Amino acid sequence: MPRQLDLTALRSFAAVADAGGVTRAASQLNLTQSAVSMQLKRLEETLGLSLLDRSARTIALTAQGEQLLAYARRLLALNDEAWGRLTHPAFEGTLDFGVPHDIIFPHVPVVLQRFAAEYPRVKLQLHSLYTSGLKDMLARGDMDLILTTEATVDAGGETLRREPLVWVGAPGGQAWRARPLRFASCAHCVFKRPALDAMEAAGIPWEFAVDSISTAAIDATVAADLAVSVQLESAVPARCEAIRHCGALPQLPDHRVNMYIAPGPRAVLAERLAGFLRQSYGVAESLAAE
Numbered sequence: 001m002p003r004q005l006d007l008t009a010l011r012s013f014a015a016v017a018d019a020g021g022v023t024r025a026a027s028q029l030n031l032t033q034s035a036v037s038m039q040l041k042r043l044e045e046t047l048g049l050s051l052l053d054r055s056a057r058t059i060a061l062t063a064q065g066e067q068l069l070a071y072a073r074r075l076l077a078l079n080d081e082a083w084g085r086l087t088h089p090a091f092e093g094t095l096d097f098g099v100p101h102d103i104i105f106p107h108v109p110v111v112l113q114r115f116a117a118e119y120p121r122v123k124l125q126l127h128s129l130y131t132s133g134l135k136d137m138l139a140r141g142d143m144d145l146i147l148t149t150e151a152t153v154d155a156g157g158e159t160l161r162r163e164p165l166v167w168v169g170a171p172g173g174q175a176w177r178a179r180p181l182r183f184a185s186c187a188h189c190v191f192k193r194p195a196l197d198a199m200e201a202a203g204i205p206w207e208f209a210v211d212s213i214s215t216a217a218i219d220a221t222v223a224a225d226l227a228v229s230v231q232l233e234s235a236v237p238a239r240c241e242a243i244r245h246c247g248a249l250p251q252l253p254d255h256r257v258n259m260y261i262a263p264g265p266r267a268v269l270a271e272r273l274a275g276f277l278r279q280s281y282g283v284a285e286s287l288a289a290e
Helices: 007-019 021-027 034-046 063-087 107-118 131-140 192-202 215-223 267-281 284-287
Strands: 093-099 123-129 145-151 156-170 181-186 204-211 229-232 254-261
Touching: 007 021, 007 034, 007 063, 007 156, 021 034, 021 284, 093 131, 107 267, 131 145, 145 267, 156 267, 181 192, 181 215, 181 229, 204 215, 254 267, 254 284, 267 284
Parallel strands: 093 123, 093 145, 181 204
Antiparallel strands: 145 254, 156 229, 156 254
């Protein structure tokens, strides 16, 4: 059965090594000299090794002691980091995080799980709304961090990914061949205007099949092969697919997944969440392709 090192004893050991003696180490640790000596003895007995060379006038480390000191410093630093992160008052409370419904998957659930594990004292509140609504809430101070889908990025924003819009239909569907082209879209969707402009420019007659605030209604209509919609390439809904139209439908512009952090007392905590989002989206790789 594996043995466990006593962090308190390791802290005393590291203090003795740094201070060059038990007396000064005891003063730094606010302990008695005998308490520090007992911790050192217990640590040596646990390991079955001599860690200090007591033959000289000043205390020196043995070869085994030098090796343990490197581990001790790493273990203590990790312990102190974890303790500070989990107990620091900046890392508690509520954080409001807004995301458009169509980009919640696949990145957001993974980020939420990781954030909850690392900051268990923070209540992370997820809000799903369209981009313009989220930006309004951020401006009012009702959001701490938001993701958006936009053609450009505003001042203070950061692009996490840039990718094309695609036409979306039912798997193996034929609705995209019909004229007028039946089109389904959310009332506030930022992708609606680019899609309509593209159809107008290409001379494709169209009509609304669904213009609703219900994304479920839109996805169901498209999955039933009664209409087409547009979506980011990475966010095609389940039971739908990107249409392989071989140029029969017009090219759509690229859009961005942007991130905005509100200033204020929770900005430090929001930045921790932002770091997880950057890692999940692979910012360096995606922006290098621009």
